[in-house]
Every structure is written in structure tokens, then in C-alpha cells.
Amino acid sequence: MAFEKGNGINLKKYNTKKGINIINVKTDKFKTASINLFIHNQLDRETVTQNALIPMVLKRGSKDFPTMQEISRKLENLYGSFFDCGVVKKGERQLQHFFIDGVNEKYLPGGEKLLDSCAKLLDNIVSKPFLDNNGFKCEYVQQEKDNLSKLIQSRKNDKVQYAVERCYELMCTGERYGIHEWGKVEDLDSITPEILSKRYHENISKAKIDILVLGDVGEKWISVLEDIIGVKTDNSSLVEKEEIKKDVSAIRTFVDEMDVNQGKLSMGFRTNTSLADSDYYDLLVYNSILGGGVHSKLFQNVREKNSLAYYVFSRMDKFKGTMMISSGVESTNFEKAKTIILEQLDDIKAGKVTGEEYETSIKALENSLRNLADEPIQLVDFCLGQSIIGSDDSVEEILKKIRSVKLDDVLKISQKINLDTIHYIKPRGGR
């Protein structure tokens, strides 16, 4: 059990008899309370599409609310409580996420026990699905297979996001990290209600399950929640640790053509460092200097000095130790942009980082960490990340680690970072 003070985060952890971990962040700052249930699965080519499909089928109907319309109407009656579910990817882990967000009773007329009802509805959807003879209702499975297929195909609609995902897909072919969390259309045909039900039962009885509760609730209500939740897990299915270190023998280049106006240039890197390593915070500062905001070298040089792009950033995956630089540029300027981007990396390697760049990069990281406690979604994401790596570090402790990073440490880590893959999206038929 950990208890944390400072920065407004008051966090307690409970290991329940049902094998589920409950993490309670107690705060009266928000008008709502949210319950987030995470099922941790290995991101795996064999099961990825099934795992993605399960939440979609579950939200179609539960034992007490057999249709989506009944679930929606129940939520409306619960003063617009919001429910949704889906899958998220963290490193090489695919998590099924179910969450409900309900208004704090003290702002409502009549003072109903709203949060109890929210917890019961969430549990009904997760642990008591609507079943017929073969498991999940056939019609629901069929329709949601169709919807998942549409969802996977729609990935290309958002070009900014797609550019990043596609580059990682190509860079990490053959690694689990190269798998998209929504899975593949080609898997859908062979999924039957029986197969899906079997997978679902395996998820809820064997995987690690975390429930994050954020709001003005304390120990007493946590035990109410513990009774409401109907799943029990033996934590027997384990998630393997990501492979972080990888040598790059040759930089690979890929080009996709699409019907677009603006080209996209993405560059994937191996940092050979992850959250579990002692020099992780050096990498965090490095990334902030390179492309972590308006103060960064990439923003200043690609956008401000050379007017080549509206957006350019570098982003790390702290679990896998990969880094992605991505930018929207005219395809005729690809080479120019690439040269300027690589110059920024070389400059850091050569120690060309000003005191100001170093200071503002640290300050930007500090600011976002301090503000974490005020944004429910970011707070949940932070707690989940801590749970994944098994860390009890408080925000204060993390701030201390960031502040202790010296410029020399940044130079040292810059030597470990290698370009792996370059990906271009070019306008179709263009040069």
C-alpha cells in the first residue's frame, strides 16, 4: 500500500481477494468520479483482433441491459454518466479499458447513490454479458466484426496519426510492437461467438486487472466497489517484458502514395532505453530538447526558422524505448526537412545545446507533471503507467529525478539513439 501527499495526488492501493488491484486517487476537485477497469493482455498477433472485438461486443448488451439502447438510456437517467470501452496499447501490452464517469451526488437534486449505480452498470457490462446458447449473441458478434473491420480500415483517414502508426508498423515488423491494437481485418472471418467467448473468459479470469477510481471517495466506498465487481482473476497470464535493445544494421526507407496535398515525413528511432532503465530520465530531457514542444530544436528550426512545416514533434514510447519524429511537409521539401531534422540530432550529439534550451526543456517537463493532478484523463494514464512498470514513485520523486539530469547526461544518452526507419507519405502521382 502506498500513500502519497503533495501535488494534490492522494493515492492508495488495495490488493483485493478477487485478485484485482484497486487504485484510489481521492480528490474533491472534480464534479465527477470515474471508475476505470483495465485488463492487461499481451499484444499478440494471435489474439489481438479478438481482444479488440470483445469490448465492442460487450457494450452491445449485458444481462440486465440486453441492448445498447437500454444501456444508453440507463446512462442518461444517471445524469449523463458516460460509459465507453475499447483497447489501448502501452508498449507491447494491449489493454481492454472500460470506464464510467458519473456526477458527484452532492451536485444533484435528491442526493441519489449515483456512484453505486455507475459501478453496478460497469460491472454488468464487463462481467455479466448478454449470452445465448453458444456464448455471445451471434448477431452482436457479427455486427461488431463488421464495425471493427470499418474501424481498422478508417485508420488512414487521420493522416497525422496514421503517418506515425504506419512508420512504427514498418519499423517493427516481426516484433509485437509492430501490431496495431485494433488488429487485422483478415482475422475477423474466422472469429465465431464460441471462440470469442472463450477468449473473453480467459481475459477476465487470468489477466492482471486494475481498477482506478478517481474522485471524492474513500476506503469505505472502495469496499462497496470490491463487492460489486463480479470478476475474479488468478493473474496467471503474464505479459512479457518488451525487448528494448536493438542494433540497426541499415536504415530502411519506405514510401506510401496517397491522395493527399501535404506529404508526411516520419522517422523512427531506437533509443535502447526504457522506463525501467536508470538513464530513462536523461532520455526524457533529451526528447524535450529535441522535439517536445515549442521550445524544442525541431520546432524552432523546422518551423520557425525555415517555415517548412506547421507541425513537427518527437515523441517517445517509454515502455518500448522507441522514438518517432513526424512532420507534415510539402513532398518537394522532404530532403530539406530531413537534413534539418538530422542536423538537430547531430547538434545534440556534438554538445550544441544552449543553457536556455536545457533549462526550458526541464521546465516544460516540470510544468506538465505538476499539472497532471488537475486533468482526470492524464491522471488515470499516469497511474496506469506506474502500475505497468510497478513503480511507486510520486510526482515529487519524479520531479527530483528530472531536475538531477545534467547536460552531460543528455549528451551521453544521445549516443545511444539510432535512426531505424524513414517513412514518407507522398501525394499520389507526384514526384
Add this chain to the structure above:
Amino acid sequence: MKKSTIENSSIGEKLFVCEYDNGLKAFVLPKKGFTKKYATYSTHYGSIDSEFIIPSEKDITRVPDGIAHFLEHKLFAQKDGDVMDKYAALGASSNAYTSFDHTAYLFSCSEEFKKCFELLVNFVQNPYITDESVEKEKGIIGQEIRMYDDNPNWRVFFNFLDALYQKHPVKIDIAGTVESISGINKETLYKCYNTFYHPSNMIVFVAGDVDHDWVFESIASNQKIKEYKPEIKRIFPDEPKGINKKMVEQKMEVSAPLFIIGFKEDTVNAGPDYAVHSAGMNILMEMLLGKGSDIYTLLYEKGLITSNFDADYTFESNYSYSTIGGESRNPEEVREIIINELNKIFSKGLDKESFERIKKMKIGSTLKIFNSVDKIGHQFVASYMKGLEFFKLSDAYRNIKFENIESIFKKHFILDNIAMSVIRPTHP
């Protein structure tokens, strides 16, 4: 200067207000226990204000499309360096956005609030625009425009506005076009700045754990020298009744057709009925097309729509419309079903039970805005600019009657005023 306090006990929030002699208004919403502080300085000047009469002149001034947004970019440049860099040095983050009717400059920080705030008030009042920097910005904004040109959700929306409106400038993209911004120069930017960036046309809003008296005094000492200016005359073309086109189509690299179907409102809803009409429309859209509605259920079960589906209502000071948008293999069939179902409801009447349910839902969802200082700031400014009282939004939902909804329903859903925009795949 005149100070006052507005309190709303049902949402557990308080708002401190200060009105200055030169017309500037400032608002502080205290958020005890929050680390994050958010402040915005906004002007009632957006992309639709492209024709106006400068207070000291007689003739109409017409400026290039996209200039309000261009000016937003350029205000960050100061004589002694870029404002973004200054905020970064203070450990804060700054941003700005331009909408149809306003431009907002903002920052959020955890420390150094006073310095950040003084910087905000000062930089917005001190433009430093050079010919060279204007040319440089054209490259950056050009790429911003090209990025949006590739965004199917953005395109389906602007094509929809083009289908609705014959003349109203809301149909023009906020950033303009690569061509229209090529005609922007230093002189026109200053002309727009001097007309619209005046205290009487602007507001300051702060949310967070801050001392409101300090905020008000800090503005007071800064504003002493600025005098009140006469009202700006904005010119909008007379928008004829009825829609522009029934359908606008475009082909893009998408996986399946994306659509927006919606109704244009011919009457402009001015006056105190605003709040009731707007709340009523929001309830209606949810009752008729929300996730708990019969129409949504019917369309979903037929496989005609996915969970990527939304029904909304938008209203601004001189235009308003509803939108129903999503992804479908057959948008025309979606439209046909919606029209048929609406016709059925016309004859059998609205469902009172749904009304009560959605009313509860809306009371809860307006409370949720108050979870985040960013959201509060964004919504407060948007409401203020269209003449709505932000603090009374939840009251409007609490007080609305079924009879209000019935009359709004009959007024809004006029079949002659329905238009549609579709983005189709280039490679079906």
C-alpha cells in the same frame, strides 16, 4: 471600475467580475486546490469579420479571408523575441486559436502565474509586425491549410457549411486559402488589429487557484491609458432564406463515405430566448438522434452507421444550424430514414419520457465542464462571445419545459432546409 460577484450554488462555483471604464471586462473563476492556472485574453473578432467600417472612417473596409487567424499567429512575435519562448522560459505553455467570431490567446502554468499573466496582457496589446515576418508566416500557415485540406472531418464540415449558406462568410475556412493569405500584408494586419483589438471589444478570463483582486488590479494599472472607443460596425451580407445547395460532394483518401446532414435555421434567435432555444435544441438532438434514441438504434442495427456518429446543434449570434454526422456506406439512405422517422414523430408527437431523461443527462453533462480549467476557459469565452451566460447554462436545462421543446421541434426541422455534405473514397 466596477466589481461584482456571481454565484451558482447548484454547481458549486463562483465568478468574480470586473468592468473597466474603457469597456474591458475581466472574469476570475477560483478553483481551490488546483495546481494548474489558466488565463485567456480574447477579442470578439474572428474569421467572419472580413467586412467592416473602421470607427473613424466612412467607407467599408474589406480584408482578405483568413486574416484574423494570420494576425493570431503574428501577435506572438514581439520586438524582443517570440512570446512562446518567453512562456517556455517561465515553464508555462502558451497557445492561441481563432474561431468564426473570436480570437483567444491563452497560457496555462503551475508556477510564476503573475509574470505569465502580465506577459499575456502586454503581448496582446503590443503587436510587432514586419514585412519579413509576414512573408515567413505565409509558409507556416500555408502548411497548416494544406494539413486541414487533407483532414476529411474538417472538409466534410466546411463543405456542409457551403451547402447551407449562400453568402454568409461562415462558409469560408477560418485560415482562408493559400491564395487568399498571399494578399495579406503588414498594413492590413495593423488595420484589423487597431479596429478589433480594443479593450471594449475584449475580455480576460482566468480560472485557477489565484487571487482575483490581484488580477483585477494588475489589469487596472495596465489599462489606465486606454480610452473607450466607439462601436465597430461589422457588415454581413444578407443571407437569403433557404439553403445554398442540397448536396456537396468531394473525393478524398478515406475508407468509407463520411457525411454531415443538417438543417439551417432561417430566423436568427436574438434576445433572451436564445438560452431557451439553444438548450431546447440540444435536448432535442439528443432525444431524437442520441445513442439512446430509436433512430440511432435503427440506423446502427441496419449497419448503416457506426459508433462514429454525432448529432449536434450550433448557434452563433447571426446563424444557427443542426448537424448529424458520421460514417456510412450509404449516406443517402441514412438521410432518407432520418426524414421518414422525423415525419412519423411529427404526426405522433414527441416522447415526454425521453425528454425527462435527456434533461437529467444535460444537467449532469454541463457540470462536467467544470472538471478542467482549460475546458472552463474555452467554453466561457465561446459562450460570452455569442451573448450567452455561461453560469446559467445548467439553469436553462433545469428550467426548460416540454412545451418549449414541442414548439422548437416544429420550428427547426423544416425539410426544405436540409442539406448534406459527403466525402467519398477516391478508391472505393
